Amino acid sequence: MLPFAVAFRNTPRGVLVDAVMLQESDVSILFSFTRSYFHVDLERVGEAVLFLHSIMPVKPVSELFTVLGRAKQGKTERFREIFRHLGATKDHFVRAPGERGLVMACFMLENFDVVFKVIRDQFPAVKNVRREEVMAKYDLVFRHDRAGRLVDAQEFRDIRLPRKRFAPDMLAELTGECALNVRVDGDDVIVNHAYVERRMTPLNLYLRTATPEQAELAIMEYGQAIRDLAYTNIFAGDLLLKNFGVTRHNRVIFYDYDELCRVTDCRFRDLPAATSDEDEMRAESWFYVADNDVFPETFLQFLGFEGRLREVFLEKHGEILEAGWWRSLQERLHSGDVVEVLPYHPHRVRVASSA
Numbered sequence: 165m166l167p168f169a170v171a172f173r174n175t176p177r178g179v180l181v182d183a184v185m186l187q188e189s190d191v192s193i194l195f196s197f198t199r200s201y202f203h204v205d206l207e208r209v210g211e212a213v214l215f216l217h218s219i220m221p222v223k224p225v226s227e228l229f230t231v232l233g234r235a236k237q238g239k240t241e242r243f244r245e246i247f248r249h250l251g252a253t254k255d256h257f258v259r260a261p262g263e264r265g266l267v268m269a270c271f272m273l274e275n276f277d278v279v280f281k282v283i284r285d286q287f288p289a290v291k292n293v294r295r296e297e298v299m300a301k302y303d304l305v306f307r308h309d310r311a312g313r314l315v316d317a318q319e320f321r322d323i324r325l326p327r328k329r330f331a332p333d334m335l336a337e338l339t340g341e342c343a344l345n346v347r348v349d350g351d352d353v354i355v356n357h358a359y360v361e362r363r364m365t366p367l368n369l370y371l372r373t374a375t376p377e378q379a380e381l382a383i384m385e386y387g388q389a390i391r392d393l394a395y396t397n398i399f400a401g402d403l404l405l406k407n408f409g410v411t412r413h414n415r416v417i418f419y420d421y422d423e424l425c426r427v428t429d430c431r432f433r434d435l436p437a438a439t440s441d442e443d444e445m446r447a448e449s450w451f452y453v454a455d456n457d458v459f460p461e462t463f464l465q466f467l468g469f470e471g472r473l474r475e476v477f478l479e480k481h482g483e484i485l486e487a488g489w490w491r492s493l494q495e496r497l498h499s500g501d502v503v504e505v506l507p508y509h510p511h512r513v514r515v516a517s518s519a
Protein backbone atom coordinates (compact mmCIF):
# COMPACT_ATOMS: atom_id res chain seq x y z
CA MET A 165 0.00 0.00 0.00
CA LEU A 166 1.19 3.47 -0.89
CA PRO A 167 -0.25 6.80 0.19
CA PHE A 168 -1.47 8.87 -2.74
CA ALA A 169 -2.09 12.58 -2.12
CA VAL A 170 -2.81 15.05 -4.88
CA ALA A 171 -2.56 18.80 -4.48
CA PHE A 172 -4.82 20.76 -6.81
CA ARG A 173 -4.34 24.40 -7.62
CA ASN A 174 -6.94 26.79 -8.90
CA THR A 175 -5.43 28.96 -11.62
CA PRO A 176 -6.82 31.31 -14.28
CA ARG A 177 -6.16 28.54 -16.81
CA GLY A 178 -8.14 26.00 -14.81
CA VAL A 179 -7.37 23.48 -12.10
CA LEU A 180 -3.85 22.09 -12.18
CA VAL A 181 -2.36 19.13 -10.41
CA ASP A 182 0.35 20.89 -8.47
CA ALA A 183 1.95 17.91 -6.76
CA VAL A 184 1.54 14.19 -6.23
CA MET A 185 2.79 12.75 -2.96
CA LEU A 186 3.45 9.03 -2.63
CA GLN A 187 5.58 8.78 0.48
CA GLU A 188 4.50 8.52 4.07
CA SER A 189 6.90 11.28 5.11
CA ASP A 190 5.52 13.71 2.50
CA VAL A 191 1.92 13.07 3.48
CA SER A 192 2.87 13.32 7.12
CA ILE A 193 4.28 16.83 6.58
CA LEU A 194 0.96 17.76 4.96
CA PHE A 195 -0.94 16.76 8.11
CA SER A 196 1.70 18.26 10.37
CA PHE A 197 1.27 19.69 13.88
CA THR A 198 3.01 22.78 12.55
CA ARG A 199 0.27 23.77 10.14
CA SER A 200 -3.09 25.40 10.55
CA TYR A 201 -6.06 23.07 10.87
CA PHE A 202 -7.84 21.90 7.74
CA HIS A 203 -11.42 22.41 9.01
CA VAL A 204 -12.74 19.86 6.52
CA ASP A 205 -16.44 19.25 6.45
CA LEU A 206 -16.62 15.50 7.02
CA GLU A 207 -19.67 13.50 7.91
CA ARG A 208 -17.74 11.00 10.02
CA VAL A 209 -14.41 12.33 11.22
CA GLY A 210 -13.57 9.10 13.04
CA GLU A 211 -13.44 7.16 9.78
CA ALA A 212 -11.24 9.75 8.11
CA VAL A 213 -8.88 9.58 11.08
CA LEU A 214 -8.72 5.77 10.84
CA PHE A 215 -7.97 5.99 7.14
CA LEU A 216 -5.27 8.63 7.64
CA HIS A 217 -3.84 6.59 10.49
CA SER A 218 -3.46 3.62 8.14
CA ILE A 219 -1.32 5.83 5.87
CA MET A 220 0.63 7.45 8.71
CA PRO A 221 0.80 4.87 11.51
CA VAL A 222 3.47 6.83 13.40
CA LYS A 223 1.40 9.99 13.76
CA PRO A 224 -0.62 10.03 16.99
CA VAL A 225 -4.39 9.84 16.49
CA SER A 226 -4.78 12.94 18.68
CA GLU A 227 -2.84 14.99 16.12
CA LEU A 228 -4.98 13.72 13.26
CA PHE A 229 -8.16 14.86 14.99
CA THR A 230 -6.54 18.21 15.76
CA VAL A 231 -5.28 18.86 12.26
CA LEU A 232 -8.74 18.10 10.86
CA GLY A 233 -9.99 20.98 13.00
CA ARG A 234 -11.40 18.86 15.84
CA ALA A 235 -9.32 20.57 18.52
CA LYS A 236 -11.37 19.33 21.47
CA GLN A 237 -11.38 15.71 20.36
CA GLY A 238 -7.66 16.11 19.71
CA LYS A 239 -7.16 17.18 23.32
CA THR A 240 -9.24 14.29 24.65
CA GLU A 241 -7.21 11.82 22.61
CA ARG A 242 -3.94 13.43 23.70
CA PHE A 243 -4.99 13.14 27.33
CA ARG A 244 -5.80 9.46 26.83
CA GLU A 245 -2.43 8.87 25.13
CA ILE A 246 -0.64 10.46 28.09
CA PHE A 247 -2.52 8.31 30.59
CA ARG A 248 -2.04 5.17 28.53
CA HIS A 249 1.69 5.86 28.61
CA LEU A 250 1.62 6.45 32.36
CA GLY A 251 -0.27 3.17 32.79
CA ALA A 252 2.03 1.14 30.56
CA THR A 253 5.37 2.43 31.87
CA LYS A 254 7.05 3.64 35.04
CA ASP A 255 8.18 6.86 33.32
CA HIS A 256 8.39 10.15 35.17
CA PHE A 257 7.65 13.79 34.46
CA VAL A 258 11.09 15.38 34.18
CA ARG A 259 12.57 18.68 33.01
CA ALA A 260 12.68 19.05 29.22
CA PRO A 261 16.26 18.99 27.93
CA GLY A 262 17.82 22.27 26.83
CA GLU A 263 18.01 25.77 28.21
CA ARG A 264 15.66 26.70 31.01
CA GLY A 265 12.99 29.11 29.79
CA LEU A 266 12.75 32.48 31.53
CA VAL A 267 9.00 32.65 30.92
CA MET A 268 8.03 28.99 30.75
CA ALA A 269 8.81 26.01 32.94
CA CYS A 270 8.92 23.04 30.58
CA PHE A 271 8.56 19.41 31.55
CA MET A 272 7.97 16.21 29.68
CA LEU A 273 6.98 12.61 30.27
CA GLU A 274 9.99 10.37 29.66
CA ASN A 275 9.87 8.48 26.35
CA PHE A 276 6.80 10.37 25.26
CA ASP A 277 6.77 12.96 22.50
CA VAL A 278 5.20 15.99 24.16
CA VAL A 279 6.28 18.87 26.38
CA PHE A 280 4.15 20.65 28.97
CA LYS A 281 4.76 24.38 29.27
CA VAL A 282 3.64 26.26 32.35
CA ILE A 283 3.94 30.04 32.68
CA ARG A 284 6.16 31.08 35.59
CA ASP A 285 4.81 33.43 38.26
CA GLN A 286 7.50 36.01 37.62
CA PHE A 287 9.82 36.82 34.76
CA PRO A 288 13.22 38.48 35.04
CA ALA A 289 13.48 42.13 34.01
CA VAL A 290 14.84 41.34 30.52
CA LYS A 291 11.42 39.89 29.74
CA ASN A 292 9.27 42.95 29.51
CA VAL A 293 5.97 41.06 29.17
CA ARG A 294 3.02 40.22 31.35
CA ARG A 295 1.42 36.82 31.66
CA GLU A 296 -1.70 37.95 29.75
CA GLU A 297 0.52 39.14 26.92
CA VAL A 298 2.26 35.79 26.75
CA MET A 299 -1.11 34.06 26.52
CA ALA A 300 -2.23 36.55 23.87
CA LYS A 301 0.81 35.57 21.76
CA TYR A 302 -0.04 31.88 21.98
CA ASP A 303 -3.56 32.79 21.02
CA LEU A 304 -2.32 34.77 18.02
CA VAL A 305 -0.39 31.70 16.85
CA PHE A 306 -3.47 29.51 17.34
CA ARG A 307 -5.44 31.69 14.91
CA HIS A 308 -2.68 32.68 12.51
CA ASP A 309 -1.39 30.79 9.48
CA ARG A 310 1.28 28.58 11.04
CA ALA A 311 3.00 28.01 7.70
CA GLY A 312 4.50 24.69 8.75
CA ARG A 313 6.90 26.50 11.09
CA LEU A 314 5.00 27.11 14.32
CA VAL A 315 4.27 24.23 16.67
CA ASP A 316 0.64 23.69 17.62
CA ALA A 317 0.19 24.48 21.32
CA GLN A 318 -2.87 22.84 22.89
CA GLU A 319 -4.18 24.74 25.85
CA PHE A 320 -5.12 22.55 28.82
CA ARG A 321 -6.78 23.72 32.02
CA ASP A 322 -7.09 21.96 35.36
CA ILE A 323 -5.28 18.76 34.55
CA ARG A 324 -4.69 16.31 37.33
CA LEU A 325 -1.49 14.29 37.12
CA PRO A 326 -0.17 11.66 39.58
CA ARG A 327 2.23 13.30 42.02
CA LYS A 328 4.42 10.27 42.55
CA ARG A 329 5.34 10.26 38.87
CA PHE A 330 7.03 13.67 39.09
CA ALA A 331 10.80 13.85 39.47
CA PRO A 332 11.29 15.68 42.82
CA ASP A 333 13.31 18.57 41.35
CA MET A 334 10.72 19.19 38.65
CA LEU A 335 7.88 19.22 41.14
CA ALA A 336 9.84 21.61 43.38
CA GLU A 337 10.40 23.95 40.42
CA LEU A 338 6.73 23.87 39.48
CA THR A 339 5.32 24.42 42.94
CA GLY A 340 8.01 26.99 43.75
CA GLU A 341 8.12 29.08 40.57
CA CYS A 342 4.74 28.41 39.02
CA ALA A 343 2.59 28.44 42.17
CA LEU A 344 -0.13 30.45 40.42
CA ASN A 345 -0.54 27.55 38.02
CA VAL A 346 0.46 24.43 39.89
CA ARG A 347 -0.62 23.01 43.24
CA VAL A 348 -0.50 19.69 45.00
CA ASP A 349 -3.77 18.13 46.06
CA GLY A 350 -3.20 14.89 48.01
CA ASP A 351 -1.75 12.35 45.58
CA ASP A 352 -2.24 14.60 42.59
CA VAL A 353 -0.59 17.59 41.03
CA ILE A 354 -3.12 19.99 39.58
CA VAL A 355 -1.93 22.15 36.71
CA ASN A 356 -4.35 25.04 36.20
CA HIS A 357 -2.95 26.03 32.87
CA ALA A 358 -0.45 24.46 30.49
CA TYR A 359 0.36 24.37 26.83
CA VAL A 360 1.03 20.91 25.49
CA GLU A 361 3.18 20.69 22.37
CA ARG A 362 4.89 18.04 20.31
CA ARG A 363 8.41 17.58 21.54
CA MET A 364 11.29 18.23 19.16
CA THR A 365 15.05 18.30 19.54
CA PRO A 366 16.04 21.86 20.45
CA LEU A 367 18.23 23.11 17.58
CA ASN A 368 21.09 24.14 19.91
CA LEU A 369 21.27 20.54 21.22
CA TYR A 370 20.81 19.03 17.77
CA LEU A 371 23.84 20.91 16.41
CA ARG A 372 26.07 19.54 19.19
CA THR A 373 25.73 15.95 17.99
CA ALA A 374 24.93 16.50 14.29
CA THR A 375 27.33 15.48 11.54
CA PRO A 376 28.68 18.47 9.56
CA GLU A 377 26.24 17.60 6.76
CA GLN A 378 23.25 17.44 9.12
CA ALA A 379 24.30 20.71 10.72
CA GLU A 380 24.46 22.48 7.36
CA LEU A 381 21.02 21.25 6.39
CA ALA A 382 19.64 22.32 9.76
CA ILE A 383 21.06 25.83 9.35
CA MET A 384 19.51 26.13 5.90
CA GLU A 385 16.20 24.97 7.36
CA TYR A 386 16.56 27.44 10.21
CA GLY A 387 16.89 30.33 7.76
CA GLN A 388 14.01 28.99 5.70
CA ALA A 389 11.86 28.84 8.83
CA ILE A 390 12.54 32.53 9.53
CA ARG A 391 11.64 33.32 5.92
CA ASP A 392 8.48 31.19 5.79
CA LEU A 393 7.29 32.89 8.96
CA ALA A 394 8.12 36.31 7.56
CA TYR A 395 6.18 35.58 4.35
CA THR A 396 3.12 34.94 6.50
CA ASN A 397 3.68 38.18 8.43
CA ILE A 398 5.28 36.66 11.53
CA PHE A 399 8.55 37.85 13.01
CA ALA A 400 9.72 35.23 15.50
CA GLY A 401 11.33 37.86 17.75
CA ASP A 402 13.75 35.68 19.70
CA LEU A 403 15.85 34.04 17.02
CA LEU A 404 18.20 32.15 19.33
CA LEU A 405 18.73 28.55 18.28
CA LYS A 406 17.35 27.25 21.59
CA ASN A 407 13.93 28.52 20.53
CA PHE A 408 13.75 26.30 17.45
CA GLY A 409 13.27 22.55 17.35
CA VAL A 410 14.11 19.84 14.81
CA THR A 411 11.34 17.37 13.87
CA ARG A 412 11.76 13.73 12.87
CA HIS A 413 11.59 14.88 9.26
CA ASN A 414 14.51 17.23 10.03
CA ARG A 415 12.39 20.30 9.60
CA VAL A 416 13.14 23.29 11.82
CA ILE A 417 10.18 24.70 13.73
CA PHE A 418 9.77 27.66 16.09
CA TYR A 419 8.22 27.20 19.55
CA ASP A 420 8.95 30.21 21.78
CA TYR A 421 6.12 32.67 21.28
CA ASP A 422 6.51 35.35 23.94
CA GLU A 423 8.38 37.79 21.68
CA LEU A 424 6.65 36.89 18.43
CA CYS A 425 4.88 39.67 16.52
CA ARG A 426 3.62 40.66 13.08
CA VAL A 427 6.28 41.72 10.58
CA THR A 428 4.10 44.70 9.72
CA ASP A 429 4.15 45.85 13.38
CA CYS A 430 7.95 46.03 13.57
CA ARG A 431 10.24 48.82 12.51
CA PHE A 432 13.22 47.30 10.73
CA ARG A 433 16.13 49.71 11.02
CA ASP A 434 19.65 49.97 9.72
CA LEU A 435 22.21 50.50 12.43
CA PRO A 436 23.01 54.22 12.53
CA ALA A 437 26.67 54.89 11.87
CA ALA A 438 28.55 56.14 14.93
CA THR A 439 29.47 59.80 14.68
CA SER A 440 32.31 59.63 17.20
CA ASP A 441 34.64 57.04 18.70
CA GLU A 442 33.04 57.66 22.05
CA ASP A 443 29.67 56.59 20.71
CA GLU A 444 31.22 53.47 19.28
CA MET A 445 32.72 52.53 22.64
CA ARG A 446 29.54 52.83 24.65
CA ALA A 447 28.15 49.57 26.02
CA GLU A 448 24.59 50.71 25.46
CA SER A 449 23.27 52.08 22.21
CA TRP A 450 23.80 55.81 21.70
CA PHE A 451 20.67 56.17 19.64
CA TYR A 452 17.05 55.85 20.68
CA VAL A 453 15.61 52.35 20.36
CA ALA A 454 11.85 51.87 20.54
CA ASP A 455 10.17 48.66 21.69
CA ASN A 456 9.29 47.52 18.19
CA ASP A 457 12.64 48.45 16.61
CA VAL A 458 14.51 45.55 15.06
CA PHE A 459 18.09 45.68 13.79
CA PRO A 460 18.59 42.72 11.44
CA GLU A 461 22.31 43.49 11.05
CA THR A 462 22.81 42.43 14.66
CA PHE A 463 21.12 39.01 14.42
CA LEU A 464 24.30 37.13 13.64
CA GLN A 465 25.97 38.35 16.84
CA PHE A 466 23.48 36.40 18.94
CA LEU A 467 23.55 33.18 17.01
CA GLY A 468 27.14 32.13 17.57
CA PHE A 469 27.57 30.37 14.22
CA GLU A 470 31.16 29.72 13.37
CA GLY A 471 33.15 28.65 10.35
CA ARG A 472 31.26 26.67 7.76
CA LEU A 473 27.83 27.16 9.36
CA ARG A 474 28.24 30.90 9.28
CA GLU A 475 29.19 30.73 5.62
CA VAL A 476 26.21 28.52 4.79
CA PHE A 477 23.84 30.87 6.55
CA LEU A 478 25.27 33.97 4.87
CA GLU A 479 25.26 32.33 1.47
CA LYS A 480 21.68 31.04 1.63
CA HIS A 481 19.97 33.48 3.92
CA GLY A 482 22.14 36.59 4.09
CA GLU A 483 19.12 38.72 3.19
CA ILE A 484 17.60 38.05 6.59
CA LEU A 485 20.35 40.29 8.00
CA GLU A 486 19.34 43.25 5.84
CA ALA A 487 16.77 45.71 7.15
CA GLY A 488 15.94 46.58 3.54
CA TRP A 489 14.81 43.00 2.81
CA TRP A 490 12.39 43.14 5.72
CA ARG A 491 11.11 46.58 4.71
CA SER A 492 10.39 45.49 1.15
CA LEU A 493 8.60 42.43 2.51
CA GLN A 494 6.53 44.77 4.67
CA GLU A 495 5.53 46.64 1.54
CA ARG A 496 4.44 43.42 -0.16
CA LEU A 497 2.44 42.41 2.89
CA HIS A 498 0.81 45.83 3.10
CA SER A 499 -0.16 45.69 -0.56
CA GLY A 500 -1.95 42.40 0.08
CA ASP A 501 0.54 40.34 -1.92
CA VAL A 502 0.14 36.78 -0.64
CA VAL A 503 3.41 34.89 -0.53
CA GLU A 504 2.50 31.23 -0.51
CA VAL A 505 4.26 28.79 1.76
CA LEU A 506 3.37 25.34 0.48
CA PRO A 507 3.89 22.10 2.38
CA TYR A 508 5.42 20.40 -0.66
CA HIS A 509 8.08 22.74 -2.07
CA PRO A 510 10.56 20.23 -3.46
CA HIS A 511 7.81 18.48 -5.43
CA ARG A 512 6.62 21.72 -6.90
CA VAL A 513 10.06 22.55 -8.15
CA ARG A 514 10.40 19.12 -9.70
CA VAL A 515 6.98 19.20 -11.34
CA ALA A 516 7.55 22.72 -12.62
CA SER A 517 10.97 22.01 -14.11
CA SER A 518 9.86 18.83 -15.90
CA ALA A 519 6.78 20.52 -17.32
Ligand SMILES: Nc1ncnc2c1ncn2[C@@H]1O[C@H](COP(=O)(O)OP(=O)(O)OP(=O)(O)O)[C@@H](O)[C@H]1O
Pocket residue numbers: 260261262263264265266267268269270279281315361362363364365366402406407409419420421422
Ligand atom coordinates in the same frame (compact mmCIF):
# COMPACT_ATOMS: atom_id res chain seq x y z
N1 LIG B 1 8.16 21.87 21.70
C1 LIG B 1 9.32 21.72 22.34
N2 LIG B 1 10.10 20.63 22.10
C2 LIG B 1 11.26 20.45 22.76
N3 LIG B 1 11.77 21.28 23.67
C3 LIG B 1 11.04 22.40 23.97
C4 LIG B 1 9.79 22.68 23.30
N4 LIG B 1 9.33 23.83 23.81
C5 LIG B 1 10.24 24.25 24.72
N5 LIG B 1 11.28 23.39 24.83
C6 LIG B 1 12.48 23.51 25.70
O1 LIG B 1 12.19 24.38 26.77
C7 LIG B 1 12.98 25.57 26.68
C8 LIG B 1 12.15 26.77 27.09
O2 LIG B 1 11.00 26.86 26.25
P1 LIG B 1 10.58 28.28 25.60
O3 LIG B 1 11.69 28.76 24.77
O4 LIG B 1 9.27 28.09 24.95
O5 LIG B 1 10.40 29.11 26.94
P2 LIG B 1 10.69 30.65 27.22
O6 LIG B 1 10.59 30.83 28.67
O7 LIG B 1 9.78 31.45 26.35
O8 LIG B 1 12.20 30.81 26.75
P3 LIG B 1 13.08 32.18 26.72
O9 LIG B 1 13.74 32.25 28.02
O10 LIG B 1 14.02 31.89 25.58
O11 LIG B 1 12.09 33.27 26.40
C9 LIG B 1 13.47 25.61 25.25
O12 LIG B 1 14.67 26.35 25.11
C10 LIG B 1 13.63 24.13 24.93
O13 LIG B 1 14.85 23.65 25.42
Ligand SMILES: [Mg+2]
Pocket residue numbers: 265266406407420
Ligand atom coordinates in the same frame (compact mmCIF):
# COMPACT_ATOMS: atom_id res chain seq x y z
MG1 LIG C 1 13.07 30.22 24.74
